[in-house]
Amino acid sequence: MQLLNLKDTIKFMSIRRFSMALSIILILGAFASFMTKGLNWGLDFTGGSLIEVSFDQSADLQKIRSVMDEEGFRDATVQNFGSSKDVLIRLAPIENADKTTADSKMVGNRIMQSLTAMDDTATMRRIEFVGPSVGGELREQGGLAMLTALICILIYVAMRFEWRFALGSVSALAHDVIITVGLFSVLGIEFDLTVLAAVLAVIGYSLNDTIVVSDRIRENFIKLRQGDAEEIINISLTQTLSRTMITSITTALVLFALLLMGGELIKGFAIALLFGVVIGTYSSVYVASSIALGLGISKEDLMPTVVEKEGADQDAMMP
Template sequence: MQILNFKENINFMRLRLPAQIFSGVLILVSIFSLATNSLNWGLDFTGGTLIEVGYQQPAKLEHIRKQLQTADFNDAIVQNFGTSEDVLIRLAPREGVKAAILGDQVLGALRSDGEQVDMRRIEFVGPNVGDELAEQGGLAMLTALICIMFYVAVRFEWRLALSSVIALAHDVIITLGLFSILQLEFDLTVLAAVLAVIGYSLNDTIVVFDRIRENFLKIRKAEPAEVIDTSLTQTMSRTIITSGTTILVLIALFVKGGALIHGFATALLFGIFIGTYSSIYVASAIALMLGVKKEDLMPTEVEKEGADQDPMI
């Protein structure tokens, strides 16, 4: 039983041109930001030292930055971590200085005015490991897109395969653009979230394409745009329920999960919205633009041996 039932078709394709212009603007802005601002790479990719300290009272970040600059840590990135009493300090790699010694130097600088500061944790990631992770992460994303294109081409048709990959690239570029524009930290958890967005968006697109193929065989006299609108309307209740329940879980993770998974939850929350949008106005609209029609989705008839012989022989 459907909880949401749309009795009349929604004319999605009527807005495909404005939607494509909107998507084009978002992609251009994202690419420009990635080219100029790049990403705020986390220590997983850049290497360096991460130090978490705790104060008895709310920490004054500007004062902490001045203390670290006085101690010759001019490249330190200081930010709150979860609460106003917890502070996260990121330092670029320093050759010949061990993480433990670096932590003692930072603590000495922070305690210079007699304030009580506790060391919570200290982590070190080598720059060579960071370069390797960045390269492998990019290769993993590229490999996923190629495998997805091959899968959809085999299951459906090359126009739908190309449309789905363009939609996935659209989702990835805009999600990365969001992190670049807002300068949110991009670490391995965010990379995992981006890959999860690819999977979610693909699943949504496959459901829509499956219904499009089914309706092309059922509604033989309708125009392609009408068939696509019908298919999107029929899958809309499923999309709303699936996206809605997923968003509720992600909001709970974002609010209660702590600062460690804020980036993960942010990427997935944004990815759910952009993935649902791209299934309608990128994947389906591009398939229509490429000229998908009933004949392209008809199953291939296999002629049986002896079918053309006279049955009386």
């Protein structure tokens, strides 16, 4: 390992108070959005019917909404999907529809007949149905999956490194999840199972960065004899900066391609991962390390315990 001169070290921790204040503001903003706007839950979590319709010309959304009102679906959501010619219609769950999908298909056929009468170029591209109890179960299980992941990570990092690093790592991961989900609340982007999968992937990505940084900090605490805790953390972050940036940039390039070329079905997934990579890189540098430093991490905490073997003195005296 090549050690850096203190003059060549980037003073990351010199702005840790500013970075922590920024993180607190973002988290409070996310919670404020949760309480006021909530999340735009997708069909996977709310249940109901989803119909995608394609037209030869640009669709008149206002006219389609009028047709839906005439059919008795006043709470239907009608919006463009990818282009002005494609329309997504979302309906609330049908009573007793958990038992059979026949009602959903019948509703889809009824809507298509009305849309075809309005415009004979209307073509159904897909229809999906999720019962309300299934959607509620998916929402609960998704939340438990994230909570379980954070608890397992807390235990692993505490055993692998030290409890201060464990609290810093889990705080950074919770920070990433809250802010990423908060972005979807603020922008009103649909939150479905693909986005949940992306959030779980963000946890893994951010954890990987945090483990690399924590391992280098522990290594430098043991090897370096000069410098206080803040200087050693700055050296460690500087040494891992090139690796962190290369990983983040190459990942972001792939996600940009998915965002631009992947279509509407994968758009939410790409946005969640792309934003998660940015916020995860930030948190692994500032949040996890700043919390460990604020909790008073020191060289003594990371020095390996020397265990004397029984009979070691006698063995040393033997020729």
